[in-house]
Amino acid sequence: MSKVAIVGTGQTKFSKDDCDVEKLLFESASNCIQSTNNCDSNNIDGVLVSTNNNLKYLGAILSETIGIQPKISHSIEHLCSSGTNAIISAYSYISSGLSDIMLVSGVESATNPGQVLRWDKSRGNFEHPIYWASMLTKSHKRKFQTTEEELAIVSAKNHKHAMDNPFAYSNEPKTISEVMNSKQITDDLRILDCSRSCSGSSSILLASEEKAKAISDQPIWITGIGQKTTSASFTKNILEEIKSTRIAANSAYKMAKIESKNIDVAEVHDAFSVCELMAISELGIAPNGKSGEFVRDLFNTENRMINPRGGLIGAGHPLGATGISQTIEITNQLQGKSNKRQISNVKTGLIHNMSAAGTSSSIMVLEN
Amino acid sequence: MTFFEDQLGEGVFQICYCKNCNNTIWPSKETCHICHNKTDWKKSRNIGKIIEFSKREFMYFGLIEIDDGIRVLGDISSTSTPKIDQTVRMSVSFNSKPNYSFIVENN
Numbered sequence: 001m002s003k004v005a006i007v008g009t010g011q012t013k014f015s016k017d018d019c020d021v022e023k024l025l026f027e028s029a030s031n032c033i034q035s036t037n038n039c040d041s042n043n044i045d046g047v048l049v050s051t052n053n054n055l056k057y058l059g060a061i062l063s064e065t066i067g068i069q070p071k072i073s074h075s076i077e078h079l080c081s082s083g084t085n086a087i088i089s090a091y092s093y094i095s096s097g098l099s100d101i102m103l104v105s106g107v108e109s110a111t112n113p114g115q116v117l118r119w120d121k122s123r124g125n126f127e128h129p130i131y132w133a134s135m136l137t138k139s140h141k142r143k144f145q146t147t148e149e150e151l152a153i154v155s156a157k158n159h160k161h162a163m164d165n166p167f168a169y170s171n172e173p174k175t176i177s178e179v180m181n182s183k184q185i186t187d188d189l190r191i192l193d194c195s196r197s198c199s200g201s202s203s204i205l206l207a208s209e210e211k212a213k214a215i216s217d218q219p220i221w222i223t224g225i226g227q228k229t230t231s232a233s234f235t236k237n238i239l240e241e242i243k244s245t246r247i248a249a250n251s252a253y254k255m256a257k258i259e260s261k262n263i264d265v266a267e268v269h270d271a272f273s274v275c276e277l278m279a280i281s282e283l284g285i286a287p288n289g290k291s292g293e294f295v296r297d298l299f300n301t302e303n304r305m306i307n308p309r310g311g312l313i314g315a316g317h318p319l320g321a322t323g324i325s326q327t328i329e330i331t332n333q334l335q336g337k338s339n340k341r342q343i344s345n346v347k348t349g350l351i352h353n354m355s356a357a358g359t360s361s362s363i364m365v366l367e368n
Numbered sequence: 369m370t371f372f373e374d375q376l377g378e379g380v381f382q383i384c385y386c387k388n389c390n391n392t393i394w395p396s397k398e399t400c401h402i403c404h405n406k407t408d409w410k411k412s413r414n415i416g417k418i419i420e421f422s423k424r425e426f427m428y429f430g431l432i433e434i435d436d437g438i439r440v441l442g443d444i445s446s447t448s449t450p451k452i453d454q455t456v457r458m459s460v461s462f463n464s465k466p467n468y469s470f471i472v473e474n475n
Contacts, residue, residue, distance in 0.1 A: 121372075121395055124468040126429055126441040134422040135431050135441075142420075142452075187423040233395065235431060235439035239420055 001095040005212035005219035006366070008036040008205030009328040014169040014198040014316035018109045021053050024201035025107045026065045028321075032103065032203035033066070039101070039205065039215045046072035046093050046102035050086035051320035052079065052114025053107065062105055072099055079114050079355035080271065082106065083202070083323025084362040088225055090206045100208050101215070106325075107201040108318035115197060115319075117356055122235040130185050130194065132234045132357040133272040137188040139239035140274050143289075150292030152179035154273040155192045155313050157299045162310025164340040167325070169198045169316035193273040198316035202324035204331075218335045224256025224365030234357040242275075242358035245282040249352070249363050253284075256365040258348060260284030263365075265304075265333050265343050266350040267326035270311040279352050280306060283363075308333065308341045323353040327364065334368040369462075371409070372396045376462035381412035383435050392436035414458040416470060421450045432456060432470055442468030 010031025012024050033041055047070050049058040059073030072093060076086040083106035090102035108114070116127045123131070140146045156176045162168040174182075174192055182192040205215070212219040226248035230236070237243075253259060260283060268283070270276035277291040285306070286294035298306060309315050309329040312322060330349035332338045347367060354361040372395075375382045384396030388405040400407050412435050421430030421444055428444040442458070444450050456470035 118465075119395075121466050122438075122440045124441050124466045125443070127465070131422075131429065131441055134424075134429075135420045138422050139420050185424070189422075235441065239431070 002097070003209040004091045004094045004206055004222050005209065005216070006204055006222065006327070006331045007207045007212050007216035007219050008032045008039065009331055010035055010203045011167045011325060011328060012201045013167050014200035014318055016110055016169055016196065017199060018111055019199035021051070021055055021107050021109055022061055022065065024199065025049065025058065025062045025105050028201035028203040029062060029066050029103060029105050032205055036205060036215045037217065041066055041068050044068055044101045044103050045070050046090060046099040048086045048090055048102065048104045049075045050077070050082035050104065050106040050324065051075060051108060052077055052082060052112045053109060053320070054113060078360065079117070080269065080319050081323055081353040081355045081360060081362045082320045084327070084351060084353040084364065085323070087204060087206070087324065087327055087364065088227065088362060091222055091225065094206055094208050100211050102206045103203060104206065104324060105201060105203040106321035106323065108199060108320045110197050110199045112197065112319060117232065120233050122233050129271065130189055133274065134186040134188045135239055136278065136357065137272070137274040140277060141188070143240045144292065146277065146292050148180055149176060150296060151193060151273040152176045153296050153299050154270060154276045155179045157295065158270060158307050158311040158314035161304055161308055161341065162314030165309045165315055168310050168314060169196065189272065195271045195312035195317040198318040200316065200318035200321050202321040202328055204324050204327055218368070220331045220334045221367050222364055223367045224252035224258065226251030226255065226363045227361065229360040231359045232356065234359065237357055237359060242278050242282045242354065242361065244358055244361035245279055245352065245354060248361040249283045252363040252365050258365060262348050263350045264346045264348050265308060265330060266306055266352065267309065267329050268306060268311070268352040269354045270307060270313050271317065273313070276306065276311065278358070283350065283352060304341060304343055308338065308343060323351065323362070326351045326353060330366050334366055373462050373466070376460045376466050379460060381414065381458065381460045382409045383412055383438070384409055392438065394438045412458065416456050416458055418444065418450050418452055418454045418456060420452070432468070434458060440468045442470050444470045444472065446472040
């Protein structure tokens with residue numbers, strides 16, 4: 001397989017308001033193309049759109065609105081990890097030689113239908129993600145003696161990081177106490193433990209090794225990819241684990257020829273506070289059963305290693321765009337362009353995204 | 369509506385299984401995904417055990433395991449805090465989506 005690089009990025013600000021999907025797509029794609037060194041749009045031979053929106057033919061619509069006629073254009077949907085899967089699909093097109101330069105654009109409106117998986121009849125009347133999140137949280141507390149304060153630290157940390165992210169839906173800080181005293185949704189979940197569905201769009205440009213160096217002074221290489229789907233039904237999960245993440249991480253590490261200890265910075269899927277604790281453990285970044293202590297230490301030492309842009313909780317969660325924004329953050333970190341969020345000496349970064357209570361996970365390793 | 373949903377509407381949780389390879393099929397479907405023979409049905413015993421639970425406002429809800437390891441989310445009626453592995457009795461209905469309700473036995 002030939003090498004594939006990230007050579008351009010563009011985003012819109014995330015918002016709680018419903019916004020026009022086609023306009024958002026155009027805005028992030030336009031910002032993305034402008035971020036490159038004179039990339040002629042006509043050289044983009046593939047356009048992928050990741051979204052949970054029911055609008056049709058968005059790959060072709062985006063192509064027309066940016067004035068190109070690519071070989072490849074279509075949409076990709078996989079609930080929360082749609083964006084990551086779209087990037088991996090674009091990687092595959094390029095590494096196989098079917099494409100040279102691919103534009104991947106994710107988009108969502110705040111009221112999108114991607115939050116509820118109606119097919120999953122095992123959820124009964126408890127369709128909304130807050131119910132599976134309550135089960136995972138209660139189970140994590142039971143197995144690992146995770147405290148309410150440790151869960152609140154995840155949210156306080158990510159809100160703090162989001163203050164320095166100009167694309168986050170909110171830049172308001174939240175203290176641990178504010179999180180712990182925020183509106184109670186269930187006995188095991190507060191409103192500030194939850195990410196918020198948003199409108200927003202993110203775009204990324206990928207290129208083959210041959211094309212990358214002409215388009216970008218600092219191409220960032222995708223060196224590891226891992227994916228795993230264990231089911232679609234939430235109730236087939238083992239509550240204390242995210243098996244799909246563990247398997248996908250091992251595949252990505254093997255492909256990149258690294259170990260978890262080599263990860264300098266990671267964007268992980270924190271749809272709910274407990275998800276971050278579970279993810280960093282399954283990724284091998286935090287010792288098993290010690291992820292609460294690990295996050296507390298990050299917070300106390302102002303170490304931004306996990307979710308420097310604020311994660312889903314701090315930045316917002318426009319499902320189809322989330323995985324692309326996560327990837328842009330790690331790209332910027334590896335390029336040294338993260339401004340106040342910048343972590344020093346970053347060589348290797350990781351993106352973790354997952355869908356439907358972790359029944360499917362997608363992971364990428366990036367290196368500069 | 370599917371047969372499974374129709375039956376929920378009648379208050380019956382039907383377990384889908386394959387006579388040929390003796391596997392329980394959940395979610396239910398007309399054809400076994402292993403041997404591709406037509407599947408069959410048997411009524412649930414309507415008994416389950418609590419795997420995990422939480423509470424929203426005044427209502428307990430949780431993940432319950434019923435026949436053959438099938439797990440569903442439902443509301444739990446109990447006069448005291450439920451316990452893991454506690455036995456519950458199931459009743460079901462269907463109103464645009466399934467509803468699974470559980471009562472703690474020997475409440």
